[in-house]
Amino acid sequence: MKAVIVAGGKAPDKELFLREIEDANYLIAADSGVNVFYKYDVCPNVLLGDFDSAKHEAIDAFKEVEIVKFKPEKDFTDSELAFKHAIENGADEIVLLGCTGTRLDHTIANIGLLKSALDLNIKAMIKDENNCIFLVSKDTVLQGSHGQTISFQAFGEKVGNFYIVDAKYPLQDYSLEFGDGRTVSNEFIDKSIKITFSSGTVMVIYSND
Template sequence: MRAVIVSGGEPPSKSLLLSYLTKDDFLIGVDKGCNCLYDYNLKPNLILGDFDSANEEVIKAFTEDGIEMLKFNPEKDYTDSDLGYIKAKEHGANEILFFGATGSRVDHSLGNIGILLKSLSEGIKLEIIDDHNRIFLINEETTIKGTYGEIISFHALSDVVKNICIKGAKYELSGYDMKLLEPRAICNEFIDSDIRIAFDSGIIMVIFPED
């Protein structure tokens, strides 16, 4: 089952969100992300958070419409976004699309990258998506699909990624050990529909950026 989480960072455009959302998705509004869903006339399956930044009238409208609400104390051990991820798993999600996970709050953005790491270790396929980026992690040899001329970037998200080989890209790489967040593999480019990336160990963050 796939869950779609809309959290309280920079809200996705309506066109972006609707381009991914299907009727079968389990839709979760997280705190301020509920405002976005209400504005777009989208009915979530679940809303949650401490609701310190959501519009009170929005929360009232959703609860009066019979939508399940989970309210948490602001003084807690998890961020609202992390709680959204936990509840998505509890509802049986093995794939999650995460909107509103980036924005002006770098601390929250980095925390949500941490949720990406957690999902990878727990076998949950998770992507962070905003109007300018699509972000996911890999920890094994992978073929990545794209279109000719599309930009793609790779970052090591472990201390070192050993023996990276990138094939089928404009800038190929062979047998390279890439250190944590080293900018060596930023702004590569598809020259066909596939890029093959292989490595012996480590975790790579894959970013599809768009200006």
């Protein structure tokens, strides 16, 4: 089951929003993410959060929808609460929108949700108009178009024996650490790139300007 969470970061544009919800089974508005559903006239399955930044007219428009309200003083972000709610309702694929933006602390915490999903064998991605971010813990073939930009970072511990195959800038038997600039802005030269590694977790970032 695919769940789409819209959180309170930079709002997705209409094209991205509609594309992601088209095949979704469960839609979650996390706090001011409800403003996005209201703007694009789409009804979510649930409203969730402390609603400290949600527009009153947006909440009122969906007053018949299930609302799960939390106090502002809590141990989890609204995005994490929405993530947990999606899993509790059977999601095995989660797309996170509105999870990047001006608040770097929230962005980092949201990337942490990708690790939680990976540990649970749940497919999860953070998407905005310029980026698609996800984590992999095993050898992976990645699809793309000629010239498309892709970058790699170690998530947490060092990634051992890292190889990039069939990319513009191939790499062999490399010890990849977080923050390494060598694996930024690689490119597809054909339809696929293969990455292999012996240990660690790789953060994959498709990006465009």
